[in-house]
Amino acid sequence: MKNVKISILSRLIVIVALIFSLSGASLSGEQMTGRQIMDKQKQLHESKDEEFKQDMLLIDRNGNTSKREVENYYLKTPEKLTKTMIIFLSPTDVRGTGLLTWEQKTREDDQWLYLPASGKERRIAASGKKNKFMGTDFAYEDLRPENLETHTYNLVGSEAVGGKDCYIVEALPSTDQEKAESGYAKRKFWIRKDIFLSIKKEFYNKQGQLEKVSVDEDLDNVSGSMWRSKKVTMEDLKAKHKTVLATTDRKIDKGVPDSKFTLRELTKK
Numbered sequence: 001m002k003n004v005k006i007s008i009l010s011r012l013i014v015i016v017a018l019i020f021s022l023s024g025a026s027l028s029g030e031q032m033t034g035r036q037i038m039d040k041q042k043q044l045h046e047s048k049d050e051e052f053k054q055d056m057l058l059i060d061r062n063g064n065t066s067k068r069e070v071e072n073y074y075l076k077t078p079e080k081l082t083k084t085m086i087i088f089l090s091p092t093d094v095r096g097t098g099l100l101t102w103e104q105k106t107r108e109d110d111q112w113l114y115l116p117a118s119g120k121e122r123r124i125a126a127s128g129k130k131n132k133f134m135g136t137d138f139a140y141e142d143l144r145p146e147n148l149e150t151h152t153y154n155l156v157g158s159e160a161v162g163g164k165d166c167y168i169v170e171a172l173p174s175t176d177q178e179k180a181e182s183g184y185a186k187r188k189f190w191i192r193k194d195i196f197l198s199i200k201k202e203f204y205n206k207q208g209q210l211e212k213v214s215v216d217e218d219l220d221n222v223s224g225s226m227w228r229s230k231k232v233t234m235e236d237l238k239a240k241h242k243t244v245l246a247t248t249d250r251k252i253d254k255g256v257p258d259s260k261f262t263l264r265e266l267t268k269k
Helices: 002-031 034-045 176-181
Strands: 049-059 065-076 082-090 098-102 110-115 120-123 151-161 164-173 186-192 198-204 210-223 226-236 241-252
Touching: 034 151, 034 164, 034 186, 034 226, 151 186, 164 198, 210 241
Parallel strands: none
Antiparallel strands: 049 065, 049 241, 065 082, 082 098, 098 110, 110 120, 151 164, 164 186, 186 198, 198 210, 210 226, 226 241
8 A cells, every 4th residue: 555655646647747747848838037037048149149130210200211231240259248230221310320339348338430431430428328329319328238227127027929928027237337327217128938039129219108119020030049120120119210220130149250349340341
């Protein structure tokens, strides 16, 4: 009888273990913190380098549009820091304009804007990173890599977007410098639970009002666990203005050199 009871108990343990193993992904996901979700997103979607072109469409409150073409370069350095370069290809009045960004570990990121008409680069002051970039709805700070060390991330709920369940993670500036220099009191990320990718963001100004909304669409599994959106729309709700970025070509981990991310390259004719 004792052996029978042990056998039954053993089977129950196996059944319970099986149930938990089948639901483990969901259970562990529900128990994750906001920071852990952000870490997971970075881990799954971070590449070594990228090169991609985009059509940029600016749409004003009356529906008038203007089109630009840009090329983007991205590099993850051996120190695990990010460098990016954005260069305008067209139209003629903005051709050659560029923005170079170097992520820094212990201080504010470096950003330089080059305008061909001036013939030299201009460093973007920390206080100016809340300003809009080249008439778009993206601020200079929106074009920096997400700094997980200068923000607090809180899981505040979940919601379906486009039929996909998402975590809602709230990002709050956590350092005195970030609080002073950012144009945002907080941001919210909608991160898909299945692939851990942000597909919607909300940006709240210092008065706590919703200022901008960004939506990522046309997702593409570009390599392994990495996904990218082919279309990003940033809308300024007050100005009733939109910037739409449509990716036309993308290369991942093809060996973009570090020499691409220099002031000399930025100001090259």
